[in-house]
Amino acid sequence: MAKKAKEAIxxxxxxxxxxxxxxxxxxxxxxxxxxxxxxIAEESGLNLALINYYFRSKEKLFDIIMxxxxxxxxxxxxxxxxxxxxxxxxxxxxxVGHYIDxxxxxxxxxxxxxxxxxxxxxxxxxxxxxxxxxxxxxxVYLMKQWMEIAATKKMAxxxxxxILMNFVALTIFPFVGSPLIRNRxxxxxxxxxxxxxxxxxxxxxxxxATMNSALYDNGQ
Amino acid sequence: MAKKAKEAIxxxxxxxxxxxxxxxxxxxxxxxxxxxxxxIAEESGLNLALINYYFRSKEKLFDIIMxxxxxxxxxxxxxxxxxxxxxxxxxxxxxVGHYIDxxxxxxxxxxxxxxxxxxxxxxxxxxxxxxxxxxxxxxVYLMKQWMEIAATKKMAxxxxxxILMNFVALTIFPFVGSPLIRNRxxxxxxxxxxxxxxxxxxxxxxxxATMNSALYDNGQ
DNA sequence: CCTATTTTTAATCATTTGATTAAAATATTT
DNA sequence: AAATATTTTAATCAAATGATTAAAAATAGG
Numbered sequence: 001m002a003k004k005a006k007e008a009i010x011x012x013x014x015x016x017x018x019x020x021x022x023x024x025x026x027x028x029x030x031x032x033x034x035x036x037x038x039x040i041a042e043e044s045g046l047n048l049a050l051i052n053y054y055f056r057s058k059e060k061l062f063d064i065i066m067x068x069x070x071x072x073x074x075x076x077x078x079x080x081x082x083x084x085x086x087x088x089x090x091x092x093x094x095x096v097g098h099y100i101d102x103x104x105x106x107x108x109x110x111x112x113x114x115x116x117x118x119x120x121x122x123x124x125x126x127x128x129x130x131x132x133x134x135x136x137x138x139x140v141y142l143m144k145q146w147m148e149i150a151a152t153k154k155m156a157x158x159x160x161x162x163i164l165m166n167f168v169a170l171t172i173f174p175f176v177g178s179p180l181i182r183n184r185x186x187x188x189x190x191x192x193x194x195x196x197x198x199x200x201x202x203x204x205x206x207x208x209a210t211m212n213s214a215l216y217d218n219g220q
Numbered sequence: 221m222a223k224k225a226k227e228a229i230x231x232x233x234x235x236x237x238x239x240x241x242x243x244x245x246x247x248x249x250x251x252x253x254x255x256x257x258x259x260i261a262e263e264s265g266l267n268l269a270l271i272n273y274y275f276r277s278k279e280k281l282f283d284i285i286m287x288x289x290x291x292x293x294x295x296x297x298x299x300x301x302x303x304x305x306x307x308x309x310x311x312x313x314x315x316v317g318h319y320i321d322x323x324x325x326x327x328x329x330x331x332x333x334x335x336x337x338x339x340x341x342x343x344x345x346x347x348x349x350x351x352x353x354x355x356x357x358x359x360v361y362l363m364k365q366w367m368e369i370a371a372t373k374k375m376a377x378x379x380x381x382x383i384l385m386n387f388v389a390l391t392i393f394p395f396v397g398s399p400l401i402r403n404r405x406x407x408x409x410x411x412x413x414x415x416x417x418x419x420x421x422x423x424x425x426x427x428x429a430t431m432n433s434a435l436y437d438n439g440q
Numbered sequence: 441c442c443t444a445t446t447t448t449t450a451a452t453c454a455t456t457t458g459a460t461t462a463a464a465a466t467a468t469t470t
Numbered sequence: 471a472a473a474t475a476t477t478t479t480a481a482t483c484a485a486a487t488g489a490t491t492a493a494a495a496a497t498a499g500g
Contacts, residue, residue, distance in 0.1 A: 057489080165394050173389035173392070174385050179341040268458095269461090278457095
């Protein structure tokens with residue numbers, strides 16, 4: 001372990017970490033199939049053989065990046081959805097804010113994840129058991145609150161999956177469609193991000209509106 | 221042109237068409253980078269060399285499929301958005317119905333398109349000029365109607381891009397996230413499609429609700 | 441400073457993959 | 471049916487690509 005100490009000291013620039021950072025950028029941008037190990041070597045400025053020296057194979061390195069991304073998406077919100085001190089409405093506001101902040105920093109993670117999941121759903125589920133993403137299986141407190149409100153008939157008589165889909169769609173889709181949206185509208189990245197900031201406030205209002213509107217419009 | 225006549229007769233099963241059909245399936249499922257010309261040969265049950273014989277290269281064949289998909293998405297709705305006999309509200313209902321029907325038949329086209337656009341936005345715009353998708357540049361009638369309603373202050377004081385994003389997100393995103401949604405909820409394809417059918421009616425209501433709700437909630 | 445260990449490098453390997461070719465098979469024309 | 475044109479096949483090529491190796495360089499420990 002000659003270099004272990006050195007790595008610990010200058011952790012930020014250890015060879016292993018530099019490869020991972022480069023791999024994260026390239027894999028996330030281009031996807032697994034379009035990424036060459038040589039792209040990662042070039043992006044990191046390191047020798048090609050070091051990738052296999054540190055990570056054994058392209059696939060093993062990819063799995064690490066994929067797991068990181070999945071955790072960033074799911075693990076990071078567990079504290080929010082299980083917080084017993086916030087209301088459902090507050091949780092929605094906090095979640096939207098959390099995700100939009102994260103997506104402004106990492107705008108191409110959603111399309112990366114969705115594409116890789118689509119490429120081979122079974123393989124991904126099998127390889128990266130949900131256990132590794134979700135810590136434990138405690139029932140999510142958010143769900144409990146949801147059920148309570150649904151029971152009081154304050155919520156419209158529609159499948160809650162619709163509301164969940166709407167939440168995810170309204171929050172994440174703009175980033176998935178960002179290249180197309182920006183091309184068609186001529187928006188700069190800054191202008192686009194400003195719109196996303198606006199959505200932090202708008203989406204919770206919209207979610208509210210959709211839940212209530214269906215209550216009336218659906219009844220007839 | 222010895223076989224041209226034969227092709228014309230049994231158009232459905234001409235070699236060229238069989239390759240294109242196989243290519244459509246494989247490219248749409250796996251994307252350009254992950255697709256091997258051998259996959260297409262195997263899927264079509266035809267000899268590998270025939271792909272190059274009929275289409276010169278993998279890339280040329282891919283371009284054809286990509287153009288078809290883009291047209292399916294954009295060209296097919298031109299009649300709807302330019303119809304002067306329908307109201308804005310009616311147009312939204314018709315568009316949602318049109319897209320959901322199309323997406324139930326072709327559920328993995330959106331993730332395919334979004335991924336390829338993301339992979340290299342400039343290349344795609346350059347290669348397949350918008351001209352080929354959009355016939356002419358007549359101002360879309362839907363836009364005119366939109367502006368009129370916006371001018372009468374019937375619409376909330378938010379950037380119309382938000383509403384457009386919401387429309388696309390609510391309609392398309394569930395299909396993009398389908399593998400994940402179905403895995404997490406345990407829904408069968410049939411049950412999932414039934415939910416999508418429900419959304420034909422729900423999304424126009426929601427779009428309406430979001431436009432109006434923001435009017436009030438945003439004012440303070 | 442010397443030795444052992446770890447890390448890095450350049451060269452190379454074995455497959456994979458897009459594409460080509462020449463011959464065989466099939467269809468069309470006369 | 472013979473001659474011609476077209477389509478299909480099997481074999482092969484050249485480049486790209488993931489991975490390995492042996493030697494060189496750098497580092498750590500005594």
